[in-house]
Amino acid sequence: MPIDRSDYRNIPLDxxxxxxxxxxxxxxxxxxxxxxxxxxxxxxxxxxxxxxxHEICEDLAQQMVPYCVRKMAELHLSHEEMLEKLLEGIFQKNWVSPQQAR
Incomplete structure (x- = not known):
């Protein structure tokens, strides 16, 4: 049964x-x-x-930006490589669900 998204104001549709x-x-x-x-x-x-x-995910994303920028420079990683490593770490730590992390 589809969810009526009108109850979820200020939450992105995706x-x-x-x-x-x-x-x-x-x-x-x-x-x-x-x-x-x-x-x-x-x-x-x-x-x-x-x-x-959603607020937890947004906060985590804001915290990860400077960390990822720093790690990309230190380790000479591409965006794709950094994203792969970041998602792997998030999944291992179980901070958010895999669907929310993507």
Missing amino acids: FPIEQIDSALAGSQSKLNLVEEDGKFYALGTSPSEVAEA
């Missing part, structure tokens, strides 16, 4: 909205939802959760 898998104890079936402004969202997909994830 920013991934990812549901967080969860498990709840007990023998009865349960659905883990978050209520926000009278609407229910799967865990990780509420507008405030997506906005927080």
